[in-house]
Amino acid sequence: MPKVTAVRLKLAGNNKYYDPEDLDLRIGDKVIVDTDKGEEVGEITIPVIEVTDDRIKAPLGSIKRICTKEDLDQYAENRRLETEAFAICKDKIRHHGLEMKLIRADYTFDRRKLTFYFSADGRVDFRALVKDLAQEFRTRIELRQIGVRDETRILGGLGVCGRPLCCRTYLTDFSPVSIKMAKEQNLSLNPTKISGVCGRLMCCLNNEEEAYEYLNRKMPRRGDLAVTADGEAGTVCNVNILRQKIAVLFEKNDVKEIKEFNADQLTCTPKKYRKQEEERLAREREKEKEAMDQAALEESEETAGATGSDKRENKDVKRHEGNRRKNGNQKNRRNNTRRGPGKENKGKNVRNGGYSHQGGDKNEGN
Numbered sequence: 001m002p003k004v005t006a007v008r009l010k011l012a013g014n015n016k017y018y019d020p021e022d023l024d025l026r027i028g029d030k031v032i033v034d035t036d037k038g039e040e041v042g043e044i045t046i047p048v049i050e051v052t053d054d055r056i057k058a059p060l061g062s063i064k065r066i067c068t069k070e071d072l073d074q075y076a077e078n079r080r081l082e083t084e085a086f087a088i089c090k091d092k093i094r095h096h097g098l099e100m101k102l103i104r105a106d107y108t109f110d111r112r113k114l115t116f117y118f119s120a121d122g123r124v125d126f127r128a129l130v131k132d133l134a135q136e137f138r139t140r141i142e143l144r145q146i147g148v149r150d151e152t153r154i155l156g157g158l159g160v161c162g163r164p165l166c167c168r169t170y171l172t173d174f175s176p177v178s179i180k181m182a183k184e185q186n187l188s189l190n191p192t193k194i195s196g197v198c199g200r201l202m203c204c205l206n207n208e209e210e211a212y213e214y215l216n217r218k219m220p221r222r223g224d225l226a227v228t229a230d231g232e233a234g235t236v237c238n239v240n241i242l243r244q245k246i247a248v249l250f251e252k253n254d255v256k257e258i259k260e261f262n263a264d265q266l267t268c269t270p271k272k273y274r275k276q277e278e279e280r281l282a283r284e285r286e287k288e289k290e291a292m293d294q295a296a297l298e299e300s301e302e303t304a305g306a307t308g309s310d311k312r313e314n315k316d317v318k319r320h321e322g323n324r325r326k327n328g329n330q331k332n333r334r335n336n337t338r339r340g341p342g343k344e345n346k347g348k349n350v351r352n353g354g355y356s357h358q359g360g361d362k363n364e365g366n
Contacts, residue, residue, distance in 0.1 A: 001050040004060060007033055007042035010106075014172045019060040020048045030067035030075075032109065039109040041067060041075050071109075078107045085137065089116055092132050100124050103146065104154050115142045119151050149174050152198040159196060159204075166203050177201040184212045186241055215241050220268035225277050227267045233281055234259075236268065 005025055006015040018033060025031070029044045067075070086105040093100060103117040114137055118124075126143050133141045146154075153167040167174070182194050182205060196202040220226065224236045226248045237258065238247040244263045249256060269277040 001052055002056065002060070003048050003050055004056070005044055005048045005063075006046040007031060007061075007063070008045050009033070009035070009040050009042045015045050017051075017056060017060055018063050021063050023063060023066060025063075025066070030072065032064045032067060032071060034062055034064060037108050037115075038112050039064070041071070041109050075109065078109065078111065081111075082107050085114060085116075088136060089133060092129055092136075096126075096129050096132075098124055098126060098129065100126070100145075101151075103151050111139060113140045113142060115144060117144050117146050117150075117154065119146055119148065148198045149200060152196070157197050159202070161204075165197060171203060174203065175206045177203060177205050181205040181209050181212075184209065184216055186239065212241060215244070218263050219244070220246065220266075221271065223271045225269040225271075226261075227269075227277075227281070228261070229265065231281075231285075233278070 003020055004017040005020045007018050008015050023031075025044050025048055027044055027047060031042055031044060032039055033042050065071075082105045085107075086102065089105060090102050093102060100118045100120040103119060106115045106117070107113070114133075116133070124145070130141050130143060149167065152165065153171075156168040157165055159165050177200070179189070179201070182189060182201070185205065185208065187194055187205075194201055194205065219239050219241060220236045222236055222238065225233060226236050226246065227233050228248075232250065234248040234250040236246060237249040239245070240247075245260055246263055246266055246268075247258055247260050248266070249258050
C-alpha cells in the first residue's frame with residue numbers, strides 16, 4: 001500500500017494527499033508543495049500513513065521540501081504584500097464604481113500569481129479593473145467571485161454556540177443543508193435561529209442529521225392518531241426525539257388530559273390516514289358494544305328463565321302445601337264428628353241422629 005500524508009494549503013482549506021518522499025514529517029510542519037498555480041506553502045495535518053489504492057482518487061502531488069527559515073521569511077513577506085495589494089484593489093474598485101465586495105488577496109509562494117476574492121449579488125464586468133491591477137503589480141492577476149459561505153470561511157468569526165465557525169476550523173467541504181433537517185430535529189423554523197453568520201442554514205444541522213433520521217423512524221408527527229394498548233385513542237401533541245417520549249392529548253366528555261408514553265407503548269397512524277383509522281376504531285368499538293349487549297341480553301334471558309322455573313316450583317310447593325292443609329282440615333272435621341261434640345260444643349244444640357245434647361244432659365226425644 002502506498003504511503004501518503006495530508007497537507008492543508010490554507011487555513012480552513014481542503015486536505016489533500018501528497019507523497020511524503022521519504023521525508024520525516026510531523027503534524028504542524030510547514031512544507032513547500034507543487035500545485036496547479038505554482039509553489040505553495042502548506043501544513044501537515046496527519047502523519048505518514050498507509051492507505052489502500054481505492055482511497056486515492058487522483059495522482060499524488062509531490063512535497064518538494066520542508067520549509068526552511070528563508071522560506072518562512074518569504075512566506076511572511078508575501079502576507080505583508082497581500083495586505084498592501086488588498087488596499088490598492090479596494091481603491092481601484094471604488095474608482096471604477098463596481099458593485100463588488102473585496103474579501104481577500106492571495107499571493108502564490110513564488111509571487112507569480114495574485115488572486116483577488118470578491119463577492120457580489122450578480123455578474124460584474126471587471127475587465128478594466130484587471131488591466132489596471134496588472135499594470136500596478138506586474139504579475140498575473142485573477143479575480144474570483146465566491147459565495148457567502150466561502151466568504152465567511154475566509155473571514156472567520158464566532159457562531160451562536162460561542163465557538164469559532166466550523167467552516168473556519170475543520171470543515172473542508174460544504175455539504176447541502178436543507179430546511180428538512182431542521183424539521184427532522186424538531187427545531188424552530190425561525191430563520192434567525194437556524195441561520196449562521198453567512199445568512200444560510202447552519203452547517204452544524206448536518207452533523208446530527210443521521211442520528212435524528214434513525215431516531216425518527218418510530219416517532220410520529222404532531223397531529224397523528226395515537227392508540228394505547230387499552231384501545232384509547234388520542235392526538236399526538238408533542239414528541240421528545242432524544243428521550244423517545246410521546247405526549248398524547250385525550251378528549252372525553254369535554255375534558256382534556258395529556259399523558260406521556262414511551263414510543264413503543266403506542267400505535268400511531270399518520271395524519272393523512274387518521275380519518276380512515278378513526279372510522280375503523282369506531283367500527284370496532286361498535287362491534288364490541290353489540291357483542292357486550294348481546295351477551296348481557298343472553299345472560300338476562302337465562303336469569304329470567306331460572307326465575308320463572310323457581311316461581312313455578314314455588315307455586316307447585318304452595319299448591320301442594322295448600323292441598324295438604326285442606327286435606328288435614330277435612331280429616332280433623334271427620335274425626336270430630338265421630339267423637340261427638342266436645343267441650344267446644346258445650347252449651348250449643350246439635351242435631352245428630354235424633355239425639356239432642358244440651359248442657360251435657362241427656363233427654364230422650366219424642
